[in-house]
Amino acid sequence: KAGVTQTPRYLIKTRGQQVTLSCSPISGHRSVSWYQQTPGQGLQFLFEYFSETQRNKGNFPGRFSGRQFSNSRSEMNVSTLELGDSALYLCASSLGSRGDAYGYTFGSGTRLTVV
Amino acid sequence: AQSVTQLDSHVSVSEGTPVLLRCNYSSSYSPSLFWYVQHPNKGLQLLLKYTSAATLVKGINGFEAEFKKSETSFHLTKPSAHMSDAAEYFCVVDTGRRALTFGSGTRLQVQP
Numbered sequence: 001k002a003g004v005t006q007t008p009r010y011l012i013k014t015r016g017q018q019v020t021l022s023c024s025p026i027s028g029h030r031s032v033s034w035y036q037q038t039p040g041q042g043l044q045f046l047f048e049y050f051s052e053t054q055r056n057k058g059n060f061p062g063r064f065s066g067r068q069f070s071n072s073r074s075e076m077n078v079s080t081l082e083l084g085d086s087a088l089y090l091c092a093s094s095l096g097s098r099g100d101a102y103g104y105t106f107g108s109g110t111r112l113t114v115v
Numbered sequence: 116a117q118s119v120t121q122l123d124s125h126v127s128v129s130e131g132t133p134v135l136l137r138c139n140y141s142s143s144y145s146p147s148l149f150w151y152v153q154h155p156n157k158g159l160q161l162l163l164k165y166t167s168a169a170t171l172v173k174g175i176n177g178f179e180a181e182f183k184k185s186e187t188s189f190h191l192t193k194p195s196a197h198m199s200d201a202a203e204y205f206c207v208v209d210t211g212r213r214a215l216t217f218g219s220g221t222r223l224q225v226q227p
Contacts, residue, residue, distance in 0.1 A: 004158075006158075031213065033213070033214070033215070035215070035217075042217055042218075042219050042220065043205065043217035044217075045214040045215060045216070048213045048214060050213070055213055056212050056213050056214050058214065090158060090159065092215075094213075103149070103164050104149075104161070104215065105161070106151075106158040106159040106160070106161075107158050108157055108158040109158050
């Protein structure tokens with residue numbers, strides 16, 4: 001059974017550019033969440049999607065957006081990149097609408113470096 | 116609001132000795148709690164989860180945790196450390212809004 005797949009693994013972008021990260025959940029999982037991990041702030045929740053609907057959003061600026069497709073794959077977009085956006089971005093998938101009952105499976109992450 | 120506090124940022128043990136990683140939680144209701152492990156340059160792996168069933172939860176790789184409501188604690192233990200256990204460990208609470216709140220992490224070092 002394939003795990004959560006995040007692409008690309010590594011990215012280097014320039015300030016002001018935009019970037020799109022992709023996450024393919026475990027087959028059959030309909031919930032996808034995104035997290036940002038930095039040395040200073042630790043792991044922080046970005047947003048969660050279920051059946052193509054964003055159900056919850058963390059405390060991040062509007063430059064951070066996402067979407068989910070009908071096959072449950074999700075993309076995250078960051079526009080007008082800033083140096084502080086350099087981080088490991090992790091995606092997690094869950095089987096049902098209540099992640100706490102089923103648990104969350106994380107991908108290996110996308111390491112974004114903004115220069 | 117739900118939150119977790121990991122009491123030690125760094126723990127060092129010798130191989131073969133017990134491991135104790137401490138976590139306290141704050142929640143207005145019975146929380147769902149998790150422990151995740153992150154090896155260098157890797158994603159997060161679920162060790163175990165508590166979802167209001169048995170208070171003693173057994174996880175993978177010999178780890179277990181005990182939910183103590185009276186102490187608002189969810190400490191992670193392992194009887195005997197292995198070199199491969201060296202990693203960062205996160206205590207996590209589900210906010211109930213399909214978002215996880217992570218502790219600041221405990222880096223476990225295992226000495227030979």
